[in-house]
Amino acid sequence: MPYYIAYGFVRGACCHKHRSAIAAERCARKDDRACRRHYGRSAYSDRQPTRVTGEPEQYHRERLTEDARRAVDVEAAGA
Numbered sequence: 001m002p003y004y005i006a007y008g009f010v011r012g013a014c015c016h017k018h019r020s021a022i023a024a025e026r027c028a029r030k031d032d033r034a035c036r037r038h039y040g041r042s043a044y045s046d047r048q049p050t051r052v053t054g055e056p057e058q059y060h061r062e063r064l065t066e067d068a069r070r071a072v073d074v075e076a077a078g079a
């Protein structure tokens, strides 16, 4: 069963298994705010909503397509 995480090369993966890309996007934005709170105004999180498939040991991370990302942005902004 694929799921979504907020993942960034620097920040790593969040500890959740989100059921939707939108939930993962919200999680990434939360992490972005947390970075600013802890490290100052110019800090940011590089986490992005990421689709995960496969077994935990060898899971496959997949960036969202441009279209999927745009849809997520629109929904997350309206939430």
Ligand SMILES: [Zn+2]
Residues within 6 Å of the ligand: 005, 006, 014, 015, 016, 017, 018, 024, 027, 028
């Ligand atoms: Zn998360």
